[in-house]
Amino acid sequence: MHRHTDTPSEAATATDPAGTTTAPTDTITALGLVPAPSRARATGDAAFVLDDTTTLVAGPGTGSTERWLRATLGAAFGLPLAPGREGGPGTVELRTDPALAPEEYRLTAGAATGVRLTGGSPAGVFRGAQTLRQLLGPGAFRRAPLAPAPRPTVPAVEIEDAPRFPWRGFMLDVARHFTPKDDVLRHLDLLAAHKLNVFHFHLSDDQGWRVEIERHPRLTGTGAWRPRTKYGHRASDLWDETPHGGFYTQDDIREIVAYAAERHIRVVPEIDIPGHSQAAIAAYPELGNRDVVDTAALTPWDNWGVSPHVLAPTETVLRFYEGVFEEILDLFPAEVSPFVHVGGDECPKDQWKASPLAQARIAELGVGDEEGLQSWFIRHFDRWLTARGRRLIGWDEILEGGLPEGAAVSSWRGYAGGIAAAEAGHDVVMCPVQQVYLDYRQDGGPDEPVPIGYVRTLEDVYRFEPVPPGLSEEAARHVLGTQANAWTEVMPDRARVDYQVYPRLAALAEVAWSALPAPAARDFAGFTARMEPHYARLDALGVGYRPPGGPLPWQRRPGIGGHPLEGAPPVV
Numbered sequence: 260m261h262r263h264t265d266t267p268s269e270a271a272t273a274t275d276p277a278g279t280t281t282a283p284t285d286t287i288t289a290l291g292l293v294p295a296p297s298r299a300r301a302t303g304d305a306a307f308v309l310d311d312t313t314t315l316v317a318g319p320g321t322g323s324t325e326r327w328l329r330a331t332l333g334a335a336f337g338l339p340l341a342p343g344r345e346g347g348p349g350t351v352e353l354r355t356d357p358a359l360a361p362e363e364y365r366l367t368a369g370a371a372t373g374v375r376l377t378g379g380s381p382a383g384v385f386r387g388a389q390t391l392r393q394l395l396g397p398g399a400f401r402r403a404p405l406a407p408a409p410r411p412t413v414p415a416v417e418i419e420d421a422p423r424f425p426w427r428g429f430m431l432d433v434a435r436h437f438t439p440k441d442d443v444l445r446h447l448d449l450l451a452a453h454k455l456n457v458f459h460f461h462l463s464d465d466q467g468w469r470v471e472i473e474r475h476p477r478l479t480g481t482g483a484w485r486p487r488t489k490y491g492h493r494a495s496d497l498w499d500e501t502p503h504g505g506f507y508t509q510d511d512i513r514e515i516v517a518y519a520a521e522r523h524i525r526v527v528p529e530i531d532i533p534g535h536s537q538a539a540i541a542a543y544p545e546l547g548n549r550d551v552v553d554t555a556a557l558t559p560w561d562n563w564g565v566s567p568h569v570l571a572p573t574e575t576v577l578r579f580y581e582g583v584f585e586e587i588l589d590l591f592p593a594e595v596s597p598f599v600h601v602g603g604d605e606c607p608k609d610q611w612k613a614s615p616l617a618q619a620r621i622a623e624l625g626v627g628d629e630e631g632l633q634s635w636f637i638r639h640f641d642r643w644l645t646a647r648g649r650r651l652i653g654w655d656e657i658l659e660g661g662l663p664e665g666a667a668v669s670s671w672r673g674y675a676g677g678i679a680a681a682e683a684g685h686d687v688v689m690c691p692v693q694q695v696y697l698d699y700r701q702d703g704g705p706d707e708p709v710p711i712g713y714v715r716t717l718e719d720v721y722r723f724e725p726v727p728p729g730l731s732e733e734a735a736r737h738v739l740g741t742q743a744n745a746w747t748e749v750m751p752d753r754a755r756v757d758y759q760v761y762p763r764l765a766a767l768a769e770v771a772w773s774a775l776p777a778p779a780a781r782d783f784a785g786f787t788a789r790m791e792p793h794y795a796r797l798d799a800l801g802v803g804y805r806p807p808g809g810p811l812p813w814q815r816r817p818g819i820g821g822h823p824l825e826g827a828p829p830v831v
């Protein structure tokens with residue numbers, strides 16, 4: 260990395276005549292910040308060096324950042340960061356200023372000033388603290404000081420920064436392969452380091468149920484494990500005969516939620532209904548369509564794809580899931596989880612077509628057909644969640660049969676569902692499979708581990724635009740933001756998840772945070788330059804990302820079948 264910090268430089272972000280921010284420029288590149296801030300200026304002051312005498316002054320409302328700085332930078336550099344006095348020399352000062360937007364912050368650093376960090380809210384202060392950590396170099400990402408310890412140094416800069424979108428997310432599928440609690444906490448740390456603020460927690464699917472529900476103990480007793488697992492894509496003929504499973508106790512969930520809240524990250528719990536429900540039906544056979552299949556013979560699925568076993572459209576099933584969601588609302592309080600995800604994706608209608616009971620329900624409810632039944636499920640839980648002060652979000656299939664008022668959509672099958680929802684006045688999170696599914700392979704080469712889907716390179720993700728062209732201005736305001744989704748069928752462990760998710764989630768973070776120009780005009784070379792110091796940060800954190808040159812030998816998975824799709828992904 261080349262530093263250009265010895266002379267003061269102009270505002271680092273160029274502005275076009277219309278006032279629109281364009282590409283990050285030299286100072287930001289020199290600082291290696293990811294995601295790029297709105298503006299950075301080298302002040303010409305000398306750098307600020309932290310030492311044993313550096314104090315931390317935390318204004319009202321900045322306690323989460325105070326605790327985080329002391330725990331993180333204190334550990335990395337072996338510094339006490341003792342409480343200090345405002346205006347004293349050699350201080351790191353945190354404060355809030357309601358004149359700034361909630362996640363906006365200003366950071367000034369230098370020998371004369373120490374560090375002054377002001378956020379529009381406690382969340383803004385915390386986002387700014389992430390920038391401070393990046394300014395301190397890769398050593399700030401370690402958990403103990405190296406010996407001899409490098410002097411922790413902050414370059415003399417002024418930074419102004421605010422996010423483009425309020426929803427900057429990452430979805431992790433812990434159903435197909437369980438992610439142990441410690442690794443979930445680590446993901447939250449990684450999201451925080453990238454200024455991401457939404458963790459979409461995919462807690463149930465055909466292959467496993469991952470959250471303890473006290474009134475329905477078999478959901479985890481039976482539904483949280485399977486005796487064996489398909490190894491590779493479903494077309495592979497390999498099986499892993501090791502039993503697989505795991506779940507979060509209610510206290511684990513409370514810990515995860517508290518950990519996220521301390522980092523100003525929202526958690527969106529997902530319980531997928533009425534499809535993707537085989538594990539729940541295996542645990543409680545009365546949830547399934549017993550008049551067409553022997554649901555008592557089911558186990559959580561050991562293979563991939565979309566299971567035909569879907570919920571029966573009965574009052575018993577509604578009451579059962581109201582019980583589930585009551586416990587979910589208790590575990591995920593409204594301040595951290597205003598949105599609750601009910602899935603709604605990929606619900607095959609074959610069992611309902613074959614089921615006399617389901618057909619009788621269609622007639623009784625007057626919903627017309629099987630699509631109407633699906634919509635009946637979603638509308639029921641929309642009303643139920645709304646009455647409890649929460650907002651329903653679902654995959655874009657919930658548009659079919661008409662979207663309940665107030666519901667939001669995760670647009671995954673392409674842009675189209677999101678465009679339709681946004682034009683109809685619904686909030687939307689753009690996460691099209693063709694663009695930001697991180698299970699898709701990162702390169703077309705033969706060494707990619709278990710390659711599935713289209714090639715989505717780091718540059719492809721960097722050039723993803725969450726607001727599709729042609730959307731009216733009013734509809735565009737309903738695009739809350741974007742998230743990348745990591746489905747874990749072919750990612751059985753942390754090493755595989757790290758490889759698929761990083762570095763692409765860093766690109767997604769910049770797309771979501773930074774005011775980048777239109778995709779073709781984005782400065783990918785500049786991003787690549789900033790990724791160099793960022794890789795050093797990820798190395799210090801122990802993230803097993805895909806190196807720019809391709810997988811290391813131990814990151815390959817020779818002989819395990821994938822399912823690559825050829826050509827460019829369609830834009831739909």
Ligand code: ACM
Pocket residue numbers: 604605654671
């Ligand atoms: C999905 O990928 N089925 C939401």
